[in-house]
Amino acid sequence: MVSTTLEIKTLTPIWTGDAGGKCTEIKETGIIGSMRWWYEAIVRGLGGYACDPTLSGDSCKFDTDGYEKALENGESVEDALAVGLKKVCPACQLFGCTGWKRRFRMEISDVAGLFSKGIKGGFNGTFKLNIYETDAIADSEKWLFYQTLKIIERYGAIGGRTTRKPQQGPIGQNYGLINVDFSDMSKWNSCSSYAKVKGGVIENKKGIGKKNDENWFDFRYYWVVEGKYMNRLDMNDMLKLDKKGKPKSSSNIDFYKFLRGQEGVSKKIFSFDKPKRVFGYVRNEEELNKIADLLKSGFEIKKGGDILLSLEELGNA
Numbered sequence: 001m002v003s004t005t006l007e008i009k010t011l012t013p014i015w016t017g018d019a020g021g022k023c024t025e026i027k028e029t030g031i032i033g034s035m036r037w038w039y040e041a042i043v044r045g046l047g048g049y050a051c052d053p054t055l056s057g058d059s060c061k062f063d064t065d066g067y068e069k070a071l072e073n074g075e076s077v078e079d080a081l082a083v084g085l086k087k088v089c090p091a092c093q094l095f096g097c098t099g100w101k102r103r104f105r106m107e108i109s110d111v112a113g114l115f116s117k118g119i120k121g122g123f124n125g126t127f128k129l130n131i132y133e134t135d136a137i138a139d140s141e142k143w144l145f146y147q148t149l150k151i152i153e154r155y156g157a158i159g160g161r162t163t164r165k166p167q168q169g170p171i172g173q174n175y176g177l178i179n180v181d182f183s184d185m186s187k188w189n190s191c192s193s194y195a196k197v198k199g200g201v202i203e204n205k206k207g208i209g210k211k212n213d214e215n216w217f218d219f220r221y222y223w224v225v226e227g228k229y230m231n232r233l234d235m236n237d238m239l240k241l242d243k244k245g246k247p248k249s250s251s252n253i254d255f256y257k258f259l260r261g262q263e264g265v266s267k268k269i270f271s272f273d274k275p276k277r278v279f280g281y282v283r284n285e286e287e288l289n290k291i292a293d294l295l296k297s298g299f300e301i302k303k304g305g306d307i308l309l310s311l312e313e314l315g316n317a
């Protein structure tokens with residue numbers, strides 16, 4: 001079986017613990033869930049549709065009946081699979097959904113470092129991520145997976161307590177910034193191209209015929225400030241919260257509610273101090289411009305849409 005290995009070094013602790021607040025091992029499921037979250041956003045950012053798998057009622061399903069019927073009608077396995085996958089979004093095609101297996105297995109090995117306990121716990125050190133292609137991963141998926149991991153390393157973070165449920169984490173603790181050695185995966189970058197992948201996800205969206213919910217993370221509306229940090233007071237100020245973290249009365253508009261998040265819904269701004277990085281996401285171009293206005297002077301935002309375009313330029317170079 002083909003396997004590809006990534007070597008990971010944590011820059012800030014990685015958290016893949018349980019709800020009980022313990023992180024005593026690096027859980028593959030935590031890593032995969034987080035990778036998928038970024039992958040979905042990038043699919044949407046390229047103009048595709050990616051379901052939110054946490055909304056069980058509305059997530060994709062492989063069309064087993066359609067697949068079997070196509071086979072009965074004498075179509076090739078490849079064509080029958082295309083029928084079955086017609087209503088399956090790109091994220092589910094790679095990461096799996098009802099009736100369709102994830103295309104790979106992931107195993108963690110060579111863990112070297114420290115798990116610290118308690119509320120500020122997590123793992124610090126190095127480990128290997130071994131990706132086994134249990135089923136064929138399409139070239140376009142390899143390309144997109146590679147770009148996703150590059151984006152996570154350069155602009156994002158991985159694991160829990162960062163993006164999915166940051167309010168679980170103590171203030172001031174920064175989870176999930178990583179360095180990745182991609183040498184074993186570098187050929188994935190030449191498997192396909194920006195234009196092919198973008199064309200494919202747009203075609204897939206037409207077949208599915210659904211729209212992304214405007215509250216879902218779309219990488220076009222991601223923003224990042226490199227080399228800067230916001231402490232809790234800066235953050236409260238930007239979110240129009242008072243010192244105790246309560247909304248200021250005049251600021252209860254939808255935009256601020258979205259940024260702040262609420263019980264069970266993540267806030268949309270994340271700040272890291274070592275190394276310094278602030279990032280977040282909003283719902284449209286107008287809100288991106290609002291963010292740029294709200295940030296202190298000297299905070300230059302880079303937009304997700306421009307990051308995606310730079311992938312196109314790299315591809316053309």
Ligand SMILES: [Zn+2]
Nearest residue numbers: 051060089092
């Ligand atoms: Zn899906």
